[in-house]
Amino acid sequence: MASRAVYTLTRSRKLASFRRPVLPSASRKYATASSSDNFINIVEVGPRDGLQNEKSIIPPATKVELINRLGKAGSKIIEAGSFVSPKWVPQMAGTAEVVTAMDKLSGVTYQVLVPNEKGLENLFALLAKHPDSPPIDEIAVFTAATDAFSKANTNVTVAESLEILGRVTRAALDKGIRVRGYVSVVIDCPYSGKVTPARVRDVTKALLDMGCYEVSLGDTVGTGTPTTVGRMLDTVIGVNPVRKLAGHFHDTFGMGVANALTAVSAGIRTIDSSIAGLGGCPYSPGATGNVATEDILYALQGSQYSVPGDLEALVETGFWISDKLGRDNSSRVAKAIRARKEREKGEKAKL
Ligand SMILES: CC(C)(COP(=O)([O-])OP(=O)([O-])OC[C@H]1O[C@@H](n2cnc3c(N)ncnc32)[C@H](O)[C@@H]1OP(=O)([O-])[O-])[C@@H](O)C(=O)NCCC(=O)NCCSC(=O)C[C@@](C)(O)CC(=O)[O-]
Numbered sequence: 001m002a003s004r005a006v007y008t009l010t011r012s013r014k015l016a017s018f019r020r021p022v023l024p025s026a027s028r029k030y031a032t033a034s035s036s037d038n039f040i041n042i043v044e045v046g047p048r049d050g051l052q053n054e055k056s057i058i059p060p061a062t063k064v065e066l067i068n069r070l071g072k073a074g075s076k077i078i079e080a081g082s083f084v085s086p087k088w089v090p091q092m093a094g095t096a097e098v099v100t101a102m103d104k105l106s107g108v109t110y111q112v113l114v115p116n117e118k119g120l121e122n123l124f125a126l127l128a129k130h131p132d133s134p135p136i137d138e139i140a141v142f143t144a145a146t147d148a149f150s151k152a153n154t155n156v157t158v159a160e161s162l163e164i165l166g167r168v169t170r171a172a173l174d175k176g177i178r179v180r181g182y183v184s185v186v187i188d189c190p191y192s193g194k195v196t197p198a199r200v201r202d203v204t205k206a207l208l209d210m211g212c213y214e215v216s217l218g219d220t221v222g223t224g225t226p227t228t229v230g231r232m233l234d235t236v237i238g239v240n241p242v243r244k245l246a247g248h249f250h251d252t253f254g255m256g257v258a259n260a261l262t263a264v265s266a267g268i269r270t271i272d273s274s275i276a277g278l279g280g281c282p283y284s285p286g287a288t289g290n291v292a293t294e295d296i297l298y299a300l301q302g303s304q305y306s307v308p309g310d311l312e313a314l315v316e317t318g319f320w321i322s323d324k325l326g327r328d329n330s331s332r333v334a335k336a337i338r339a340r341k342e343r344e345k346g347e348k349a350k351l
Contacts, residue, residue, distance in 0.1 A: 037243075037269060038304050038305045038306060039269065039305070039306055039307075040264060040269055040270070040271060040300060040305045040306070040307045041076065041077060041246075041269060041270040041271070041308075042075065042076070042077065042270075042271055042272075042273055042293060042296065042297075042307060042308060042309060043077045043078075043079060043111075043216070043246065043270060043271070043272040043273070044070050044075040044077065044078045044079065044273065044274070044275060044293055045079045045248075045272050045273065045274050045279070045290055046066065046070065046079075046274040046275035046276070046278050046279065046290075046293070046321070047063055047066050047067050047070070047078060047079060047080050047081060047098075048079040048080065048081050048082055048092070048112070048113060049079065049272075049274055049278075049279045049289070049290055050274040050275065050276075050278030050279035050289060050290070050321075051063065051066075051091055051092075051278065051279070052082065052089050052091045052092055052279065052282060053091070053279055053282050054091055054325060056325075056326075057090070057091070058091065058324075058325070060094040060097045060098050060101065061101075062321075062324050063080075063081070063094070063098045064098055064101045064102045066275075066317070066320075066321050066324075067080055067098070067102045067103075067110075068102060068103045068105075069313075069316075069317040069320065069321075070275060070314075070317060071103065071105040071108045072105075072313065073309060073310050073313035073314045073316075073317050074308050074309040074310045074313065074314070075108065075293075075308070075309055075314075076107065076108055076109065076308045076309075077108070077109045077111070078108060078109070078110055078111070079111050079112070079113065079140065079272075080095070080098060080099050080102065080110050080111065080112055080136070081094075081095030081098050081099060081112050081113070082095055082112055082113030082114070082115075082119075083095055083096075083112055083113065083114050083115075083119035083120070083122050083123050084113060084114075084115050084119060085115075085118075088282075089282055092113075095112060096122065096126045099112065099126070099135040099136055100126070100130070100135055102135070104133065104135060109137045109138060110135065110136050110137050110138075111136065111137060111138040111139060111140050111180060112136050112139055112140070113139070113140050113141075113142060114139045114140070114141060114168060114172075115141070115142065115154050115164075116154075116164050116168065117164070117167060117168060117171070119168075120139070120168050120171055120172060123136065123139065124175070127175075136177075137177075137178070138177060138178040138179065138180060139168075139172050139177055139178075139179055139180070140179070140180040140181070140182060140216075141165040141168055141169060141179055141180070141181055141182070141207070141212070142154075142165075142181070142182035142183075142184065143158055143161040143162060143165060143181070143182070143183060143184070143203060143207070144158060144161075144183060144184040144185050144189075144203070144220075145158070145183055145184065145185050145186055145189070145195045145196075145199045145200045145203055146158070146185055146189040146191070146192050146195060146199070147192075148189055148191035148192040149184055149185045149189045149190070149191060149192070149220070149283065149284075150184075152191060152283040153184065153283040158203060162203070162206050162207075162210070165181070165207070165210065166210045169210045169211045169212060170210070170211065173211050178213050179211060179212050179213065180212055180213065180214050180215075180216065180246075181204075181207035181208070181210075181212035181214070181215040181216070182215070182216045182218055182248065183200055183203050183204055183207065183215060183216070183217055183218060184218040184220045184284075185218065185219075185220045185221065185284075186200045186217045186218055186219055186220075186224075186232055186236075187219045187221065187223055187224040187228050187229065187232060188219075188221045188223045188224075189221070190220075190221055190283075190284050190285055190286070190287070197231060197232040197234070197235035197236065198235055200217065200232055200235070200236055201235050201236045201238070201239050201240065204217065204236055204239075204240050204245070205239055205240055208240060208241075208244055212244075213244065214244050214245065214246055214270060215240070215244060215245055215246070216245075216246035216247070216248045216270070216272055217232070217233075217236065217245060217246065217247055217248060217263075218248040218250075219248065219249045219250055219259060220250060220284045220287060221250065221252060221284050221286070221287050222249065222250030222251055222252025222253055222255070222256070222287050222288060223252065223253055224249065224255060224259050225253075225255050225258070225259070226255070226258050226259060226261075226262040229247075229249075229259045229262050229263065230262050230266065233245075233262070233263065233266045233268070234266075237266060237267065242266065242267035242268060243267070243269060245263075245268050245270075246268060246270035246271065246272060247259065247260055247263035247264075247268050247270070247271050247272065248271075248272040248290065249263075249271075249272075249290065249291045250279075250284075250287050250288060250289065250290055250291070251277055251288055251289060251290065251291045251292070251330070252286065252287050252288045256273075256277075256290070256291025256292070256295065257291055257295050257296065257299045259291075260273070260291055260296055260299070261299060264300075264305065271291075271296055272290060273290055273291050273292060273293040273295075273296045274289050274290035274291070274292065274293060275292070275293050275294070275314060275317055275318045275321060275331075276289075276292060276293075276294070276317075276318030276319070276321055276322050276329045276330055276331050276334060277289040277290065277291065277292035277295070277329070277330030277331050278290070278321065278322075278325075278330070288330065289330055292318070292330055292331035292332075292333065292334065293309065293314055293318075293331075294311060294314050294315055294318055294331040294333045294334045294337075295331055295332060295333045297309050297311045297314065297333075298311065298333040311333075311337075312337070314334075315331075315333075315334045315337050315338065318331055318334045319334065319338065
C-alpha cells in the first residue's frame with residue numbers, strides 16, 4: 001500500500017457501453033450453465049474491507065451511518081466489520097459497538113469477519129447479550145492461497161489456518177450461524193509472486209468441505225486480468241460448485257469490473273464490491289480498494305442480469321463517506337454520474 005496505511009506492528013514476523021465482456025475462451029464454456037439464474041448478489045464490503053485500511057480513526061457513529069445508508073440504498077448483504085485483533089487492525093476495534101448500534105434492516109444480511117476462536121468468543125459474548133435480536137447473521141472466515149500471505153495476515157501457515165478455521169466454522173455452525181469463506185491472493189501474492197490455480201482450487205475445497213456455504217476468491221493485489229482470472233476459475237470450478245463461489249476483485253490495475261464480469265460469465269453469481277471503491281488490505285502493500293459497487297451496478301445495467309441496489313442512492317452514499325474520510329471517490333461511475341448531474345443543473349439554470 002505504497003501511500004496508504006501499513007500498520008507498524010510490534011512483532012518482528014509481521015510483514016510488515018457494457019456489451020458482453022470479452023472472455024478468455026477457457027471461461028466461455030461455463031456461460032450457458034448459469035443462464036437460468038440471472039440474479040447477481042452483491043456483498044457490500046465497504047464497511048469492513050473498505051475502512052480497515054484507513055489511516056485516521058473513524059468514529060463508530062460514521063461506520064454505523066455508512067451501514068445504515070447502504071441498507072437504505074438497497075444493499076442486501078453487508079460486511080459490517082471484523083472481530084480481529086485490534087493490535088493488528090486498529091480500524092476494526094469498535095466492531096461490537098458498531099453492529100450493536102446499526103439498524104438491522106429486514107431483508108438485509110449482516111456479516112462480520114472472524115479470524116480465530118478468540119474472535120468467535122467475542123462475537124458469541126455479544127450475541128449472548130442480544131438473544132432475541134442478534135445483530136449479526138453470519139460470519140466470514142479467511143485464509144489464503146500462499147503461506148507467505150497467510151503468515152503476514154494471520155500469523156499462521158495456510159494449513160494451520162485451515163485447522164483453526166475448521167474449529168471456528170464447526171462452532172459457528174453448531175450455533176446456527178452460517179459461515180462464508182475467503183481465499184486471498186488467488187492470482188498473485190505480494191510476498192511470493194504468481195499463485196498456482198490448483199492451490200486456489202484446493203484451499204477453496206477445504207473451506208467448502210469444512211462447511212462454508214460459499215467461498216469468495218480474492219484477487220487481493222488487484223493484478224488479475226480477465227485472462228488470468230478466467231484461467232484460475234477454470235481450475236477452481238473444475239472441482240468446486242460454481243454456485244458456491246464468489247468473486248472479490250481489488251481494482252489496483254483498473255481490471256475490477258472486467259474481472260467481475262469474467263466471473264459472472266463463468267457462472268459465479270456473487271460479487272463482492274465496496275462503495276466508492278474504498279479499501280485495501282493492510283497486508284497487501286500497494287493494493288487499492290475493491291471494485292466499486294457503483295461500477296458493478298452500472299456495468300450490469302441493461303444486461304440479462306438483475307442486481308440489487310439503487311444506483312443513485314449508492315452514488316450519494318459513496319460521496320458521503322468519501323467526504324467523511326477526506327478522500328477521493330474511486331468510483332468512475334459515481335464521478336461521471338455526479339458530473340452529469342451538475343452539467344444538467346447548470347443547463348437548467350441557464351433556461
Ligand atoms: C489472527 C490474529 C489475531 C493472530 O494474531 P496473533 O498475534 O498471532 O494472535 P495471538 O493468538 O498470539 O494473540 C495475541 C493477542 O491478540 C489477542 N487476540 C487474538 N485474536 C484476537 C481476536 N480475534 N480479537 C481480539 N483479540 C485477539 C490475544 O488475546 C492476545 O492478546 P494479549 O494477550 O496480547 O493482550 C491476527 O493475525 C489478526 O487479527 N489478523 C487479522 C488480519 C486482518 O484482519 N486482515 C485483514 C482482513 S483479511 C482481508 O482483508 C482479505 C479479504 C478477506 O478482504 C479478501 C482479499 O481481499 O483477499
